[in-house]
Amino acid sequence: MSQKYLYENCLSGCADCPPTDYVPRFMYSYRWTFEDITDYKNFTPMQLIGEEPYASTAKRSPCNSCGLSMFDSLENAENRLLKLSERDEMIFTRYGNTISELSLKVEHGTCGPVSTKENTLGHFTFHPYDGWNPLAIISDRKTLN
């Protein structure tokens, strides 16, 4: 797999993206996905989906928005999604109701630091390299409702 990033066009619009502390890792990661695993939103960065209510509002963290949100454990991924669902149970229409386990390898891309804050515990951003095929590395899936 080449070292060019999959979402190079998106990344090139942000300064210093990904930051230098992003490193390739060998790990299981957990991502919110839709039950239909072929849904285009499953592995498309937020920046490219566009969910802000006003076109004029810039994304809060454009570099992160060009990557994919992941968690370091099934429990952290599940807890965060369930907490959001307490605000509005339709949240599953935005992020999906399934957590997919992905076997990340160093040749797949770079991972940002894993959050240790209570509200974002275990969250990190992943920037895939060009040629990355997420469907080929899903090792398990759990549907929440």
Added chain:
Amino acid sequence: MKGIEKAPFKYSALGNLSKVGDLVYFLDPMLTLIRSDIYPILIFDWSESDIDYERWIVYEVSATNLNNYLDRHFTHLELIHHIKDKTIYVVDYPRSDAGTVNCFKTETKFIPKEYLPKLHVEHDDDECPDIEEIRAYINNLVKEEKEKRIQLWQRKFPALSEAGKLEIAIHAGDIINKQSRLLQLEI
């Protein structure tokens, strides 16, 4: 999208919108404070997505009530119970640039329960990246609301004002209002 009894409403009638800050943000905004030239406080509360649209319910609350929410005297659901005139705007934002914004007007009683927060959900500074900007904006509005109320009471009850008892009377009025709201909730 969930079916709601609603009437068409002109989106532009909400005024020129500008963002004060996100009250809840994770990956995307979930609850956002917006101001416009018509409404000093509009809460944009994310509701639902489908393949074409992102739906937000939009409502107006007073600065005092939003402050109560930020101070955790109100839960998110209690804030919704204090929406001005019980009026809710339903705004469907298109995902594609080619789409058009659809806006409707409805009442709190028609909002699907799936859109409402659970009873215990309250403000959390850790979920609110713009807390300082929001508090600064709200504090100014709270001050203005208080001054307006004092002026109103001074006009209504000049004797109280002359006796220096106005602030005590307003405070007593607030307690009575709160008690009656609690009774309504129990019913």
